[in-house]
Amino acid sequence: MMDDSGAILREALSWARKGRKVALATVVSTWGSSPRAAGSRLAVDEDGHMIGSVSGGCVEGEVLANAEDVMRTGRPALLEFGVSDGTAWSLGLACGGRIEILVEKFRDRPEFNQIVEQLDRGEETAALVALDSGERRLVEGDTQFDEASQSLVAAALARGVETALDGPAGKFFLEFWRPPLSLIIVGAVHIAQALAPIAAAAGYRVALVDPRPAFATPQRFPGVALHTEWPEDFFARIRPDSRCAMVALTHEPRIDDAALIAVLRSPAFYIGALGSRGSAEKRRERLRAKGCSEAELARIHGPVGLCIGAASPPEIAIAIAAEMTAVLRQAQAQSLGSAAE
Incomplete structure (x- = not known):
């Protein structure tokens, strides 16, 4: 499966609409030599169906194990793996880098439907995801933030790359959903x-x-x-x-x-x-x-x-x-x- 976030989102929505529990894992930050870039995604349902990837296969097993807890409790998990981490080492993340992954319970929400509609029109969407709660807020032309956060978001949007942000209101991840x-x-x-x-x-x-x-x-x-x-x-x-x-x-x-x-x-x-x-x-x-x-x-x-x-x-x-x-x-x-x- 090609790395198409739109395809991952559509499949996750299909699973959720069938009443299945679903988790979405997203790479939110990387350091050094990392197998996947920030913004890489993986979706998994309660039956073990999976689409996408958040690593070269070296930490997926640990991510899936945490996804089971997230689907059961609804509480997001922020996972970090690195070469000094014994679990990550045993799973093969020995390339000298670290990777941070947000695992959240996925639900059929209006913001995801809006993202799909914009992808269908060939448009990209940016969103801010709170790393402590998984709450997602679409960033549109008239979106307002406090002054300090506004400058952080504006600078990150100008770069056009997925970025972890540490603002006055807490830690966020700026994500992009782009057409293939x-x-x-x-x-x-x-x-x-x-x-x-x-x-x-x-x-x-x-x-x-x-x-x-x-x-x-x-x-x-x-x-x-x-x-x-x-x-x-x-x-x-x-x-x-x-x-x-x-x-x-x-x-x-x-x-x-x-x-x-x-x-x-x-x-x-x-x-x-x-x-x-x-x-x-x-x-x-x-x-x-x-x-x-x-x-x-x-x-x-x-x-x-x-x-x-x-x-x-x-x-x-x-x-x-x-x-x-x-x-x-x-x-x-x-x-x-x-x-x-």
Whole structure:
């Protein structure tokens, strides 16, 4: 199961609406080398059905044991594991870090339904969770806090990352519920066949666009949403958002250029295009002639992928997925487009 908080929330709501007891575990803070980032979630019901993850598998057993007590008593538990913790060591958390996990009883509450509605509209939601009670308060444009808390929340919202906050009213966790990442691949080529499952495993919803039906077939791309239309028609219907990446892979200007022009004028977080440095320069010349600005052209990662010496289609797909991740997480990494000749 991909790391999709929306899917975890929907499944937990489904269990709760069937009358089952449910617990929700959330990573609220980490130190050092931790297996999962803050905001990672796991839901479990009284029958042991589970979705999501809060570690690499090393502390899940202890979390599930505490979840049974939380479901029974309704009282939240704040768990901390680290290498100095004998239990965590025996369970495998020996990577030198610590992790803090809030386990709360999950109920079908209005705030969760509002989060689902906003996810369905492609919108993200922020909420403050009190670590002592599990009370959740959605953060909206008109939400008011005391002056000290207001500045803390505003700074955390600006960073856009899940954060534990120690304010005047107690300890809170600022969480985000975001729509899943998406990847639009233009070109049903061999690299795309390797890239699609890699991206899906990393949590992306993958769509493939190629006006050549002989290439874009379910046999070559099982489980991928296929669109056998020209990119200009596809992007007339679909506007990429800030959670979207697009990679143009056909090497055919009639197909790739239209896709690039459409996506360069969107808030997509990553735009890549296959080709050598020479073909990348020719592409920039064509796109300039079609009205693309220098700022827009600078958004294209081309040659696409990180500089890892990739040669085969699967290796190139790995390099592309790695560069997408580096851009998403704002990590410093050398791309092929910036590597020395």
